[in-house]
Amino acid sequence: MTHYKLAFLGFGNVGRALAQLLLRKRDELQGRYNITFSVTGIATARHGSLANPSGVDLTGALGLIRDGQSLNLVTKTLVADAQDFIQKCGADVLFENTPVNHASGQPAIDHVRAALEAGMHVCTANKGTVVHGYRELSALAEKMGRKFYFESTVMDGAPIFSLFREAIPAAQLKSFRGVLNSTTNLILTRMEGGESFDQALSYCQEIGLAETDPSADVDGWDAAIKVAALVTVLMDAPFTPQQVDRTGIRAITPEMVAKAKSQGKRIKLVCSAQRESGAVTGRVAPELVPASSPLYSVEGSTSIVQFTTDVLGELSIVETDPGPHTTAYGLLADFINAVTR
Numbered sequence: 001m002t003h004y005k006l007a008f009l010g011f012g013n014v015g016r017a018l019a020q021l022l023l024r025k026r027d028e029l030q031g032r033y034n035i036t037f038s039v040t041g042i043a044t045a046r047h048g049s050l051a052n053p054s055g056v057d058l059t060g061a062l063g064l065i066r067d068g069q070s071l072n073l074v075t076k077t078l079v080a081d082a083q084d085f086i087q088k089c090g091a092d093v094l095f096e097n098t099p100v101n102h103a104s105g106q107p108a109i110d111h112v113r114a115a116l117e118a119g120m121h122v123c124t125a126n127k128g129t130v131v132h133g134y135r136e137l138s139a140l141a142e143k144m145g146r147k148f149y150f151e152s153t154v155m156d157g158a159p160i161f162s163l164f165r166e167a168i169p170a171a172q173l174k175s176f177r178g179v180l181n182s183t184t185n186l187i188l189t190r191m192e193g194g195e196s197f198d199q200a201l202s203y204c205q206e207i208g209l210a211e212t213d214p215s216a217d218v219d220g221w222d223a224a225i226k227v228a229a230l231v232t233v234l235m236d237a238p239f240t241p242q243q244v245d246r247t248g249i250r251a252i253t254p255e256m257v258a259k260a261k262s263q264g265k266r267i268k269l270v271c272s273a274q275r276e277s278g279a280v281t282g283r284v285a286p287e288l289v290p291a292s293s294p295l296y297s298v299e300g301s302t303s304i305v306q307f308t309t310d311v312l313g314e315l316s317i318v319e320t321d322p323g324p325h326t327t328a329y330g331l332l333a334d335f336i337n338a339v340t341r
Contacts, residue, residue, distance in 0.1 A: 001034050004339060005053065007041035007089040007120075009082060009111055010097035013208075014125055014152075015042075016065065017328035018095060019058055025332065033340060041089030042071055043082060045098075050075035053090030082107065086114045093338065095331055096124040102216070102225050102241050105132030112148065116140045123334035125152035125327050130229045131240060147338035152330030154180065154226045155303050156322040162337065163317075164234050171309045173234045175274035178305030179298050180226045182322060183210045183217035184249050184269040186301045191257045192266070197250070209301060219248035220269065223284040227271045230305075235273070237280045247285040265290050268298070271305075294318075 006022075008015045022029075022037065029035040039058045043049040048070035050056055056075070064071060079085040086094065094115040098108050105128030112122045112129050116137065129137060130150050141148035151161050164171060179185050183204050190200035201218065204210035216222045224241040231239040249269055260267050265288045273282040289295045294316050298304045301323075306316040319326065 001030070001036055002339070003036045003038070004092045004335075005040045005055075005090060006037050006093050006095065006335075007039070007043075007051075007085075007091035008095050008097070009041075009043050009085065010095075010099075011042050011044040011047070011065065012097065013324040014327045014331070015044075015095065015097050016062060017324040018097075018331050019062055021325070021328045021332055023058060029336070033336060035336070035339065040091050041085060043079065043085040043089075044071065048072035049079045049085055051079055051085055051089045053088075082111055083114055086111065086118060086120075091115075091120055093121045093123065093335055095335075096122055096126055096129070097331075098126060100126055100128045100225070102128065102221050105129055109133040109137065112137050113140060116144050116146055116148065119144060119146065121147045121149075121335075121338040123149050123151075123331050123338060125150070125331060127153040127225045127229050129153075131225055131232055134232050135238065147334075147341075149334035149338055150229075151334050152327045153229055155305060155317065155319050156326035157328070157330035157333065158303075158317050158319040158322075158326075159333070160230070160305065160317060161233060162333070168309070168312065171311045173275075173307055173309055175272070175308045176230060176234075176305055177270060177272045177295065178303070179268050179295055180271045180303055180305065181217055181220075181223040181269055182301035182303060183214065184220075184223070185298065185303070187218070187249065188252065188257065188267055188269070189299045191252070191254055192261060194254070196254055197252065218250055220246040220284040223269060223271050224282070227273055227282040227284060231273050231280055231282055235275060235280055237275075239273075239280065239282060244282040244284055246283075249286055252286055260288055263288075266296055268295050270295065 038055040041051040050071040108126040187200040224244040228239040268289045270287040302320045304318045
């Protein structure tokens with residue numbers, strides 16, 4: 001039986017869903033994988049931080065946050081900032097889930113670097129660390145004999161990066177197409193039902209799928225950074241969101257959606273990339289998708305990606321109605337893979 005000390009840097013919806021999943025899977029982790037765990041630190045932007053290498057009460061911490069109280073109430077180890085937290089938490093594994101910086105990946109890259117240098121495995125849902133720091137952080141992880149895993153950065157818990165890393169070795173990715181942003185897909189689906197763009201967006205904000213400032217979704221930045229992450233890792237070609245030819249869905253009108261529907265087509269915000277003559281190009285833009293396409297049937301917040309490789313032809317992965325719980329599962333899978341492989 002191997003015991004691991006875990007720390008959470010960022011404890012929003014995803015971090016709390018992961019905590020609940022770990023508690024639910026505790027017996028299975030022990031019985032199936034010979035893994036036991038304790039939590040030695042939780043750092044949040046809104047609810048304070050706690051760090052105790054001897055272990056903290058995870059259930060109690062969840063309760064404090066649920067009741068709107070500060071974690072500082074139950075710790076004697078005060079932390080100044082994220083870097084201080086990483087040094088004081090004494091963890092074996094860090095779950096880095098701070099907000100994404102599309103432009104630079106900071107400060108999350110610095111967090112991951114510090115954790116790896118301190119001898120921790122790192123599992124993250126932060127796309128910025130992959131797009132802007134993949135090669136550096138992967139090389140550092142190898143040097144330190146640790147793992148830097150990021151399954152939840154694209155399509156939540158669906159096995160995309162681990163698929164290419166483990167299940168289909170030596171497969172060369174030629175291109176991919178997909179619907180990778182849940183918010184825009186739900187907006188377009190509701191517009192097909194007669195809602196205006198603003199009405200559909202408001203609904204997404206009401207259910208917590210879209211932020212108060214929805215620009216990352218509706219202007220295509222979230223989709224672009226996911227394209228960049230897939231290209232960077234799976235095509236081994238460093239790529240940034242700024243290199244993606246990007247058009248969002250703000251200009252899509254109910255009339256355009258209705259016209260597409262009358263033609264037996266649907267408008268989707270399609271993410272794509274391909275390699276031609278050694279050069280990789282990436283694109284995010286609304287497209288008219290015919291009924292013959294696998295992308296046509298993807299409704300609501302469901303996502304899909306279709307890979308074209310040199311060995312398997314076309315291979316599609318679909319994730320239905322993702323949320324914090326599926327992102328949390330990707331982090332749990334990364335944790336298990338990091339410590340057992």
